[in-house]
Amino acid sequence: MRVAITGGTGMIGTWLARELRERGDDVLIVSRQRPKTPEFIRWDANKGIHDLDRMEGLDAIVNLAGEPIAARPWTTVRRRKLWESRVDATGVLLRSLGRLDAPPKAFIGVGSIGLFGDQGEAWVDESTGAGDGFLPELADAWEQAQLAAKRVISSRTAVLRLSIVLSPTGGVFPLMLKPFRIGMGGWLGHGRQFTPWTTIRDTSAAFRLLIDDDTAFGSFNGTIPEPTRNIDWLRALGRATGKPVITHAPRWALRGALGELADSLLIASIRTRPTKLLEHGFSFVDKDAEEAFRWLISEVEASR
Numbered sequence: 001m002r003v004a005i006t007g008g009t010g011m012i013g014t015w016l017a018r019e020l021r022e023r024g025d026d027v028l029i030v031s032r033q034r035p036k037t038p039e040f041i042r043w044d045a046n047k048g049i050h051d052l053d054r055m056e057g058l059d060a061i062v063n064l065a066g067e068p069i070a071a072r073p074w075t076t077v078r079r080r081k082l083w084e085s086r087v088d089a090t091g092v093l094l095r096s097l098g099r100l101d102a103p104p105k106a107f108i109g110v111g112s113i114g115l116f117g118d119q120g121e122a123w124v125d126e127s128t129g130a131g132d133g134f135l136p137e138l139a140d141a142w143e144q145a146q147l148a149a150k151r152v153i154s155s156r157t158a159v160l161r162l163s164i165v166l167s168p169t170g171g172v173f174p175l176m177l178k179p180f181r182i183g184m185g186g187w188l189g190h191g192r193q194f195t196p197w198t199t200i201r202d203t204s205a206a207f208r209l210l211i212d213d214d215t216a217f218g219s220f221n222g223t224i225p226e227p228t229r230n231i232d233w234l235r236a237l238g239r240a241t242g243k244p245v246i247t248h249a250p251r252w253a254l255r256g257a258l259g260e261l262a263d264s265l266l267i268a269s270i271r272t273r274p275t276k277l278l279e280h281g282f283s284f285v286d287k288d289a290e291e292a293f294r295w296l297i298s299e300v301e302a303s304r
């Protein structure tokens with residue numbers, strides 16, 4: 001297969017690209033950066049894809065581009081960047097792809113489980129609508145912009161909604177690990193909120209399913225089948241690091257430091273089911289938090 005990945009230099013894209021190459025696919029990395037290898041295709045998220053001819057006849061494009069959501073508090077400037085790099089950039093991408101004689105057969109996007117907002121104890125699946133607040137609005141607009149690929153370039157279109165993706169190679173996990181290793185880790189807020197997560201190996205496998213399965217359309221929740229309460233999740237990390245977890249970061253402190261980001265990403269309770277992925281035969285390797293953390297720690301240690 002020939003697959004292109006926007007944002008393919010990032011944490012998820014790098015892992016996915018490697019696994020696709022390992023199974024024999026040709027992978028193009030669509031990046032704003034200066035080309036590092038012949039696989040790179042440069043694009044400008046405001047203007048479009050340079051060297052568009054190289055994108056003719058792709059089997060799939062995976063759209064992972066976007067400013068990091070959790071990196072900094074959501075100031076007005078930051079909110080605009082998060083929006084432009086997702087909603088507006090997707091429009092630019094689709095307009096470029098629309099100029100191809102043979103646009104990608106499949107457009108696979110990424111979305112956010114943050115779409116649902118705080119849902120407390122209620123179960124949510126793909127039939128549940130968007131919640132209120134900046135993150136649900138952004139996630140909804142981003143998802144709709146990507147689902148428009150069906151109309152704009154007549155591709156089979158699917159979006160995988162993610163929450164916290166745990167990887168030994170980047171993102172939040174190596175940052176989480178540091179305080180837990182020295183016994184300073186703790187749960188967030190009251191800790192009873194459901195915190196949806198996946199490991200990078202399951203996330204990458206879910207993207208591969210959506211690339212390969214011609215019957216996969218629309219939005220897919222992409223997090224573990226039985227979400228963990230935050231306190232249980234982080235106590236599992238404590239057991240995996242061999243350090244007790246007896247403290248927590250109070251809600252007021254998280255809010256003071258991070259504002260709405262804390263409510264939406266750390267405190268919100270989202271008890272989500274990946275109903276459609278399971279119906280399409282997907283099976284998660286990592287469902288148990290402690291086993292997942294042990295795998296992640298062993299990978300971090302092996303790479304030292």
Ligand SMILES: NC(=O)c1ccc[n+]([C@@H]2O[C@H](COP(=O)([O-])OP(=O)(O)OC[C@H]3O[C@@H](n4cnc5c(N)ncnc54)[C@H](OP(=O)(O)O)[C@@H]3O)[C@@H](O)[C@H]2O)c1
Pocket residue numbers: 006007008009010011012013030031032033045064065066067068069085089110111112113162163164165166171
């Ligand atoms: N990791 C998670 O836990 C998680 C959870 C939910 C959703 N997601 C979403 O999944 C996608 C991939 O996640 P990731 O963890 O791999 O992210 P990442 O490591 O931050 O990579 C994202 C890539 O997007 C591109 N990018 C960054 N800023 C951009 C901008 N202003 N305009 C256009 N492109 C920009 C960059 O590629 P170039 O510099 O090469 O252009 C970057 O490598 C992101 O959209 C993210 O929001 C991730």
